[in-house]
Amino acid sequence: MSKVKLTINGTQVSGREGMTILEVAQENGIDIPTLCYSPDLRPIGACRICVVEVEGSRLLVGSCHTPIAPEMVIQTHSPRVLEARKVILELLFGSHCGSCMLCNKANVCNLRSIAADLEVGLPRFQLRKRFHPIEDVSPYVQRDLTKCVLCWRCIRACQEIAKQSVYATGYRGFDSKVIVDCDVPLDKEVCRDCGICITYCPTGALTRPTKLGKEKPGKSLVITK
């Protein structure tokens, strides 16, 4: 593997060929917020929160999927980047249900932690809320899609790690939704005891069903970033 020299935020760093901008930044202690990215899953570049500024590029590029090139000059926290990230987060919050006070995952929520880092408060934009009834048919996964931020991590975790493809993308535009079969509540024989989607869900959309008299499940969860 040959070394590639590049500049991030004015500092000379080096990475190996084939690495993404995000990986090099993380190796060098530069924190780029991510939502749809996970090191265990294939990147899809959907949330656009990890965008960075690359000199010579008209657009901001997604750092989780863009490979490094020699002599790249990258800004990870320029005003233009921060503003774009803020607007995207505010948009996500604009359509989010906002019931954090009652959410089991509130303290381990990726969305909230990114928002806190970027000092995003009440969103500027008012959007329709996505309200979906809670799906608690399955004894293994409870889905509250009102809290879903459409990062597509559950779909990829189910496909790539559990090799099951229980979930898929349905509808389009703002009405996009993670669906099972032809949009029926999750109640599949193949989906048992795995819970990998719950592990990868950045918000409280996917949880283990609570049973009365039992311990709340929030603690046992491991959230990977």
Place this chain on the structure above:
Amino acid sequence: MPERRVILKNCGVIDPRRMETFLNNDGFKALTKALNEMTPDSVIETIKASGLRGRGGAGFPCGLKWELARKAPGDEKFVICNADEGEVGTFKDRYILENDPFSLIEGIAIAAYALGARQAYIYLRAEYHYLLELLTKAIAQTKEGGFLEHVDIQIREGAGAYVCGEESALMDSIEGKRGEVRYRPPFPPTQGLWEKPTVINNVETMMNIPQIVLNGADWFNQIGTDRSKGTKVFSVAGDVDRPGVYELEMGSQLKELVVDLAQAKKVKMLQIGGATGKIIPHTMMDTPLSFETILGAGAITVLDESRNIVDAVYHTMEFLAEESCGKCAPCREGTEALFGIMEKFNRGEGTERDIRHLEDLANAMMPSSLCGLGQAAPIPVVDSLQHFRSEYEDRIKQKQGGAAK
């Protein structure tokens, strides 16, 4: 400059159902020349020297794209012809497909020869289903004539999504998946359809290929402007007396097309390049049409003085919010937010703050979205705010709503 028919020269002259009529009009001469007298590399050299740029809107040099795909490692390569003409107000490709399918097949066959591709696809828009039979017959006739021995051309139909005109979503759709855009790099010439090197060209680009091969790069180079060679086919619609398809040399002025040919009167604004195209006021009608200035895919919608800009933008945003694929956050949520704000203006509840929010959204969406749809969706808003801000402000002052839907 008057109309100049280079690409459309066969339209209305030949019978699209009979190959003989095409053969009588120099049909397949370019393909025969390429196959017998030229190497694949010299075909690519000719296209490169001609300076042909993609007609789908982005204007990427066609020869360069082909060269990248030819040099990309791998035995299996694909050629795709993008006939998913989804842009609002475009119908030029339909006109070409209806009247001259053979030239298109010839172009695709030359592209496949130059690339070494054995499989080519025509991605046909769902709404053009009625053309399926015509195209299938044309391909069958060409095959019978012995012109398609080096490549198999198949037609794939879309399912009615606007975003599938975007090349990466188009490839997803051909692969049988939900039409979603992919991030780039890797670009299609290196990793496209089924992760194999793929060249995707618009119908109109493909139509240029036989002409260039037959007449040479120098001939093509003489037409057009410095950086935009050749002619361009435009579809003009809206408030004009003679809407239709016109072919003009690159660099012709907008008013020649809209006023002289399409006979528009009392023009207020024009939208160039469909729903996500630039909006320009009537005062800029002497702008030349070329890649350097404005062009897009060649759709021109004319609105006259009876129209209100805020209404027009409102309807455009409604369309874009519906057609966003929903994969990336800025486009999925952003188009909805833009539409929400335009809806407020339509109800007569718009405020100064909303204008500021429109601008904030546009500044964030344009650089950060994953594909051209999200990147270009705020353009109508930005342009209308730049040229017709007073109409927004009037609405705020008078608390006046828009025309009923």
